Amino acid sequence: MFSFSGALTPHLTSDIHDIFQIQLVLETYWKSSAYMQRGVLLNFWCPNLQGKMNWNLVGVLVTTVVIKLTGTSLFLLYFSQIFEKVPNIISGGKTRCSIRWVLYEGNCYYFSALEKTWDESQADCAQANAHLAVVNSRAELMFLMNGTKNGNYFLGLTWQHSKGQWRWVDNTKFNPNIFNIQRTAFDCALIGFDSLGDRSCSVPSRWICEENL
Numbered sequence: 001m002f003s004f005s006g007a008l009t010p011h012l013t014s015d016i017h018d019i020f021q022i023q024l025v026l027e028t029y030w031k032s033s034a035y036m037q038r039g040v041l042l043n044f045w046c047p048n049l050q051g052k053m054n055w056n057l058v059g060v061l062v063t064t065v066v067i068k069l070t071g072t073s074l075f076l077l078y079f080s081q082i083f084e085k086v087p088n089i090i091s092g093g094k095t096r097c098s099i100r101w102v103l104y105e106g107n108c109y110y111f112s113a114l115e116k117t118w119d120e121s122q123a124d125c126a127q128a129n130a131h132l133a134v135v136n137s138r139a140e141l142m143f144l145m146n147g148t149k150n151g152n153y154f155l156g157l158t159w160q161h162s163k164g165q166w167r168w169v170d171n172t173k174f175n176p177n178i179f180n181i182q183r184t185a186f187d188c189a190l191i192g193f194d195s196l197g198d199r200s201c202s203v204p205s206r207w208i209c210e211e212n213l
């Protein structure tokens with residue numbers, strides 16, 4: 001798939017101007033020189049045909065061929081500068097997502113409409129080559145909050161009793177400066193209604209999937 005790359009650069013514009021100048025010079029040269037050379041060439045190759053050929057037509061044909069060959073060669077030379085292939089992937093992530101998935105900063109997110117337990121939610125994400133969402137920055141947290149103003153959603157964050165701390169499903173180190181959640185009595189993290197909280201993992205809730213890269 002190809003797309004026009006936009007405005008031509010000053011360098012390329014100058015080159016194209018030079019191309020037209022070259023074509024004009026070639027046209028003038030061939031028209032003027034054809035008459036001078038025709039006598040020599042004709043006497044050498046076909047002396048009996050001199051005076052029988054339409055040299056005006058020959059001059060026009062030769063000029064046309066030269067101009068077309070020149071134009072074709074220069075087009076092929078600058079083809080890569082005029083057109084560029086549209087990439088499917090941008091550095092840092094994806095450029096588009098599946099239906100009902102939302103693109104943000106190279107990642108795809110799915111905000112469910114149904115409600116399931118935390119384990120069921122994680123299993124649903126895994127079927128789509130994804131996991132429950134992991135928050136890696138304040139900007140990502142704001143994005144998720146903007147998408148969860150109408151309900152509570154499970155995230156990929158659970159409380160680890162053995163270590164006495166929160167843990168993300170992808171083993172990303174939990175950073176309380178980014179995700180400041182106060183645990184009450186439950187083990188699964190929620191986001192929704194512009195706030196963070198916890199809930200029993202067995203109580204159904206909506207969930208957010210984040211596609212694996």
